[in-house]
Amino acid sequence: MAKSIPIRRTLDDNRVFIDMPDGPDNPCTSCGACCAHYRVSFYCGELSEGSGGVVPAELVSQINALMVCMKGTESGHARCIALSGTLGQPGIGCRIYPNRPSPCREFANWLEDGTPNPECQRLRQQIGLAPLHRLD
Ligand code: SF4
Incomplete structure (x- = not known):
């Protein structure tokens, strides 16, 4: 049974950000499938060159204005x-984990009821990893 407990924070605008704690039972540290699958797009106000943003601007491509x-x-x-x-x-x-953009912070490997995110399961399977177990 997995022991890693995601840390959830609800922002003032009701978005939920997820942080995974360091530790040997964190499944993300031997996966990476989501970071090699989706287009990771977000508002340019999150960039380090914007007002209060943290994502390194040199690591992004412009999509539109x-x-x-x-x-x-x-x-x-x-x-x-x-x-x-x-x-x-x-x-x-x-x-850039502490400075990653909001889509990465919003992607939950476990849902609030402890069931694994089906997207996580699908992507893990695509790279040959075992499915996640339900959290207690
Ligand atoms: S910024 Fe970090 S968490 Fe987000 S997709 Fe890239 S590697 Fe993954």
Whole structure:
């Protein structure tokens, strides 16, 4: 049974951000599938060069006047530039985890009732990893 408990924070605007704690039972540190699948797009106000943003501006591609995406993810099905390590192997991780954009913070590997996110299960299966267990 998995022991890693995601840390959930609800923002003033009701968005829920998820942080995964460090530890050997954190399944994300040997996965990385979501960071090599989606286009990771977000509002340019999250950039470090904006007012109060934290995402390094040099790591994004412009989509339009208001939106950017993490470099590498422009068309989906490819690695984000900030992902380091080998997909599906221990040690993979986000080089900018404390400063990652909101779509990454909103992606939950477990839902609030403790069931694994079906998207997580699907992407893990695609890279040959075992499914996540339900949290207690
Ligand atoms: S910024 Fe980090 S968490 Fe977000 S997709 Fe890239 S590697 Fe993954």
